Amino acid sequence: MKRITSLLVCLLLFGFSAAFGQNIQIKGTVTSAEDGSTLPGVTVSVPGTTIGVLTDVNGAYTISVPSVTENLDFSFMGMKSQTVAVSGRQVIDVVMEFETYKLDEVVVTALGIKREKREVTYQTQKVDDDEILKVAPTRAASALAGKVAGLQINSQDNGVNPNTQITLRGFRSISGSNSATVVIDGSIASLGALDDLNPNDIADINILKGANAAALYGSKASNGALIVTTKKGATNQRFTVGLSSAYTIEKVAYMPDFQTEYGTGWEGAYDNIENTNWGPRFDGTMRQIGPTLPDGTFQEVPYAPVKDNLLDFFESGNTLSNTVYVSGGDASSTFYISAGQQKSDGIVPEDEYARYTFRANASKKIGKLELAFNSTYFSDNTNVVADEIGDQSRQLYWFLLNTSANIPLSRYKNWRTDKWATPDTYYNGYYESPYWAVGTNRNIDDSRRLMANMAVSYDILPWMKLTARAAMNNSWGFGKEWRAEQKFAEYRTGNSDVSSYVEDTKYQNQDYNFDAILNITRDVTDKISLNVNLGGTNQTQNTYYTRIRANNLSIPDFYDISNGTGTPETEEDDSEYINYGFFGDFTVGYGKFLYLNFSGRNDWTSTLAKGNNSYFYPAFGLSFVITDALPSLQNRILSFAKITASNSTVFNDLAPYEINERYSQQLGFPFGEINGFALSTTTVDANIKKERINTTEIGLDLGFLDNRITFDASYYITKTTDLITSITPSIASGAASFRTNIGELSNKGFEATLGGRLIEWSGLTWDMSVNYTTTTTKVVKITEDIKEVTLATVAGGLAGVYAIVDEVYPQIKASSYLRDPQGRLVIDPSSGTPRETTAFKKLGRANPKHIVGLNTSLAFKGFSVSATMDYRTGHVYFDQGSDQMEFTGRSMASVSANRQDFVIPNSVIETSPGVYVENTDIAITGGRQSYWTDVYNNVKENYVIDATALKLREVAVDYTLPAKLLNKTPLTKVRIGFIARNLMTWLPAENHFSDPEFGNQYSNSNIVGISGFLQMPPTRSFGFTLNLEF
């Protein structure tokens, strides 16, 4: 450490004067290994100093260096960097090779065990910091979308503090988690911990795609893992100070498609206070909107659509982020320190977010002992509009969506003062002004996280090493949410008065992980190598949550619990979890081309009854490098070939306390001295146990043209048995859900990545990689009696997400039209209205069948352009927004027949059972309104739509200044970039509403495919990045 300190002081004081003393001149020419051509623009520099030059058009350079200089660095984008010893020479010619695929890349696997890629018997993929940081994401997870085969990242909303869902290889469980495990610096963390990391601090993320890769994690293994490694600094790295900044602007990308032909009204008649749009056709005349005031005045506006009236409500958001980092290292120690700050204003007026991150990582080697310490502190503050607005406790977007096309919404910004913008005078009688909502409903949250990780390792023998790690991941937070009271004037009809509340929440989660591993790496003979890991691990998790809510506050604008009247509502939820296990992992290698792996882990968990709480997780794997075993297969085209096969069995654990039926205090109780507890509507199988997941995977890795082009593919089959599932029993059993081990799921998938360098010519490189994922989960069996499990229903129970036997899971089902064998709608001859099927119809899978990701990057002399796209298709989603807006007459469908009665095209009448005659003359009734609100809107099939989306997720253009220009400055690196996120989205025509990637938040995260009005409209962002290093 002393050495680092002195280095630091030295650099600070004398850093820029390193050139003092005697200088010598070195010159030379740099050429390409491939064709001997000279290379211009190669950076030639002295390591650890700011001295550097570029080669000229002829590949020649001349550099003046201190006589003590030992080495010169030669670097050029797309080529292998070289460090060449000076050794007293004055002419140094260098031949540079193009960078090729690193076959002997080291993979960080489960529990931080590093392995050569050739040894690995399952599929992994690495994403490094450059790819993560390309478009300056505020969350690392969002930067993975489209980049990894088998990985699905869903941004579930786009608030200032968004939620993300990470799924690897689809679904394996109905009620258990299907989210990938997150491991940071070797210790199990959480998705929240990943979100709270400063993306600038991440060195790389290794994605272990399946249970086979993660088997050593026991019950945390089933969904694969993201192995995150933070930046550490390197030994003998010169002292570097850097700044990364980004400024982005966020704008609403697109609004729902709405009709703009009809305005406020009901059943064809104009109505001045309606939120619905069943009025007459727009005619441009002046009409009253809103109430008549007691003085007789009222507001008039033209009865005509106002362009972008809802869009104008949204502001342009912006995010500024800065990270300062310092890193370096000497021969035995490394360090990395950073501080980051982010400040965002959202697209919703007054939505704000701020966060601060700090990191300190250090390591020190003392002889055979190595100590490492990694730590981070995170703090943020979110201040957004609350979501229990108005007398109906609705979300903000609802108030916007219920604003007719003829309302000049942005006029009502000054809701406290402007005559027609106040709560009493605002036009809409049912849904108050969104501006008022923003001002009178707030949700303010502070959260904190402290993570630290200490590792000690000791080389007992040259081939035996013991590592012990202790990690903590603590997060806590406080929230305050409030709503102001609003009493309305007598003349205002429609909505009721709004009551006030204040709600305080607190949470604290404490996770501790300890593990110890003994590693043995030995070449037993020339041919046979052995790698053994033995160890133990212990995990404890404590959670604590309280909520207290006081209603009907006495003093206006005073948001303290003491201000409430009546008994405050309270809630407390604590839990404790312990798990420990011992494991062994054995790999035997033969001739560096054949590797056999066996691993086993035995776990004990606190969530199951004594005697029933121990589980063994076995895994086997094989890796065979064909091209090394049979070198004759290697030729100019095929340079590398490896096959892998593996199988693992893991078990999904239960959550704490799930094995018992429980009582809880009934809503409303206590009534004074009378307290009351209700038996839960969830009943539990007395013999419940863990669910079992067995996965078999085969993989193929190929390299072509000296590994300039690579192809990785894998196919897997997962079988989940003894599913821990909350099935829906007959309600008459007295329970609404029954938690038991039941049924079987089968999950099959294929994924492939094809990547390579398309062009490599005179310093120009063009890389491209395409990845493809398909994964399908089917419900094989539930029980003899029960053929489906309901995960969630919406739309008054008329649509939902289900697990249905023999169908792809999760499946969307909804009320639907009765159709004849030719698919024509069968109508009721007495009314002309379409008939509905008695049972809901299965309408499709809720997660994509195909995901294609495309990454490309073009580089030339410091310039680089890159882009990421992804395409998801083969799935449907329930468009809750369009469903809800049908009632208001805002939908495109509601104007498709000009608000007239009409004969449904392609409809038939069933004249006798099975006999269908085309209907040419029986029209529907209520075309003016009630057909749409009461008939069409009841058929939820109308809102289950194609969820296909093609997104241009990332575009980055950046330029790194040549070192020559920085010669006379303290800077060693200057990179500026233009970035854009979610620049373009292409959706099918039938999707009128929003981004199908969004999803409502459910406590069971497997409920996907329902979204709409709870999320704000999708946005796109663009901005600039700057990276400086000294």
Added chain:
Amino acid sequence: MKKLFKYIFLLPALLIVPSCSEDYLDINTDPNNPTSVTPDLALPVAQHLTATYLLLNNRVNTLGNLLMYNWGQTDGYAWYPDEFKYLVTSSFYQTCFNTAYQNPLKQFQTLDRPDDPTYDNYTAISMIMKSYIFQILVDMYGDIPYSEALQRSKLAAPKYDDAQTIYEDLIVKLDEAINLINNASESALVPDIDDAMFGGDMDEWIKFANSVKLRILVRQSDMEGRAGYIQEQMNVIIAEGSGFITADVGINPGYRKEVDKQSPLWDSYAQDANGSDVMNGKATCATPFVIDLLTNTNDPRIDRIYEKPANGHLGVPQGLLDYDTPVKDAYEVDKVSNLGPGVLKSYDQDAVIFHLSDSYLLQAEAVLKGFMTGDAKSLFNKGITASFKHLGLTEAQAATYVNQVLPLVNWDITPAGDRLEAIITQRYIALNSLDAIQSWFDYNRTGFPSDLPISLLAVGVHDDRPVRLMYPSSERSSNPDNVPAQPDPFTVKIFWAQ
């Protein structure tokens, strides 16, 4: 130094190894939720859940009022589109089925412990209340899960029992409950304030049990060949000797003006805990039929059931689409008769689940049909008087009303052949807005009140209102082997009306 390293390595080992200790993992006890509770903590919940099951908006009583044309819809509110279309589907009012089993019945079942003598009184209460609720379920659905119901994890798919068999067993269960009370063991706990209905007065429970039996028997009184059974069972009630209820049977754990603690009917249709009028109340108003019926009979209850607007009472026909023809804004909220002060009394009003008026009028019918001795006229007038009193009117006002020279109002001038119609019509008025589901059952059984209109949206589609509800779709998926084929909800009546 070297020694120190050794200890560093021991540290994690120490943390990992405590497995050896047996209780290290013994932490799976939920600190926030008990796994068992004493009966005094379960009973008030079961009773409160009965009140909310019946009286919250969009539950049983709402259904009754809408099907029986008591309630219309105010201009500006699209509150009851499916109800006005009689759109009886497997999702229509499925809460009538689901909530019953999931809330009150489930909770009462935890108190049903016939093998535990300390639970004798609680078991009896549980049996009486379950019988009360099961009858309503049979009356809405016909065959339902009964003998195998409420077994939770032990029986996820209970069979459906025959409606009439259930009816007979309800009588058996009510008799058992009365016996259990009369012969409760010495160790039996006696409920106290935790009994939100009778405060632990077990004699009142027996009277209530007899009244439920009366309702069950009278419901079957129009069935062919059933007179013998009814008579036999009526004799058991008379012989038991405790008689029927003597006051409205209400549930009140201590309702108060606080969020989630108000009396359900008030909370649903009057004001929230902040004192603001709720939307359901604004959206709901009288129909012209009831306004006319009450006006034509000079019934002072009109101003108690409905709130009188400044320009006089006004009802809205069910299923009206165009609210502005012939008069624009004629049906706005301040111009129509919303629910009145006799129905919505206060935030702490009892949630009445069996009205005294109902009990008297059932007795009147039993006497009229010869199943019971007594004075039918007196019982008829007592029923009307109880209704007046419940709504906040006086006995004198009731007397004035019943003495008018009006058939169906005045017992004496009502021809003997129309006296059943008089009883049913008076029950219809007495239970308007309060317990209207009973009127729907009466209507399906007797066709009274006469000339009850149907919703405008059902005209041309249905001849009359539905006679039963459809089993919820969840039963089709979660109990497919047991749920019966769905009888037509408009033509296939419940067994007692066939």
